[in-house]
Amino acid sequence: MSEWNGKCHRCGSPAAGHIMSMYNLDLICFPCKDAEKKRPDYHQAEAKDLREYADTLRSKGMPVQADTVEEAAELMDYIERVEETQ
Numbered sequence: 748m749s750e751w752n753g754k755c756h757r758c759g760s761p762a763a764g765h766i767m768s769m770y771n772l773d774l775i776c777f778p779c780k781d782a783e784k785k786r787p788d789y790h791q792a793e794a795k796d797l798r799e800y801a802d803t804l805r806s807k808g809m810p811v812q813a814d815t816v817e818e819a820a821e822l823m824d825y826i827e828r829v830e831e832t833q
């Protein structure tokens with residue numbers, strides 16, 4: 748994984764804070780994150796990310812936590828469907 752060096756991996760701007768992209772391992776600034784959230788497939792990417800996390804939890808013997816994470820993934824899928832019909 749690439750490390751935070753004080754500059755957004757996407758736009759190159761110096762930033763005080765950062766967050767990981769939902770689409771790759773880039774560490775990005777908050778304006779870039781906001782732009783990412785506006786992508787039409789953002790909730791889908793979020794659901795995929797959550798399901799991968801649920802699999803990780805299951806492999807660590809944490810099935811209850813995995814179920815909770817999977818419920819959150821279902822919610823993201825639901826939001827995606829609702830937004831598509833609007």
Ligand SMILES: [Zn+2]
Binds near residue numbers: 778
């Ligand atoms: Zn940025």
